[in-house]
Amino acid sequence: MLAVMDDWWAGFGGADGSRQRALLLPRLFFQHFTDTSVLAEHADGGIAAFLVGFLSSSQPGTAYVHFVGVDPGLRRRGVAAGLYQRFFTLAATRGARRVRCVTSPGNAVSLAFHTGIGFRVDPGDLTMDGVAAQRDYDGPGLHRVTFTRALPGPRG
């Protein structure tokens, strides 16, 4: 997965961005969150898309999407929306009432995607590219845009 990330993110954030992304996928995600995550493959075994998500263990009712990516050759065909929909259904079945996720300010495609599938940007303490962001969210200088989307209750 690490092998495709720079290509899929089009080098977003330069060398720093590349290092940060690589650190976002340590092995623990492929050991402890496999039942709520998805990896889709091409017929030749290459990676086509992935979604790494989980149910919060400390915030009952909250699910979290940690990372998502789709092969550039498959974009704008509803692949990521489908992976999220599957995750929403699974999370709701397990009692989640909301889904949260985070992206980097300036990742316009991620912003368009998340708002396009019903996420709202949470209030922030600074504005970057016209979008509310949270200062130093992931460490000094690592500002983030955070999103929340409500899930339907048990009766939809």
Ligand SMILES: CC(C)(COP(=O)(O)OP(=O)(O)OC[C@H]1O[C@@H](n2cnc3c(N)ncnc32)[C@H](O)[C@@H]1OP(=O)(O)O)[C@@H](O)C(=O)NCCC(=O)NCCS
């Ligand atoms: C963000 C990403 C996962 C979207 O995947 P995708 O499969 O192309 O998205 P979908 O086709 O399901 O798009 C669903 C909706 O999101 C919005 N959207 C998605 N990509 C968009 C774009 N480039 N510009 C504007 N809106 C976009 C649209 O509303 C779209 O619906 P529509 O096509 O009917 O208009 C993909 O672009 C990607 O892998 N980007 C690089 C990695 C990344 O930034 N990941 C997110 C941060 S961790």
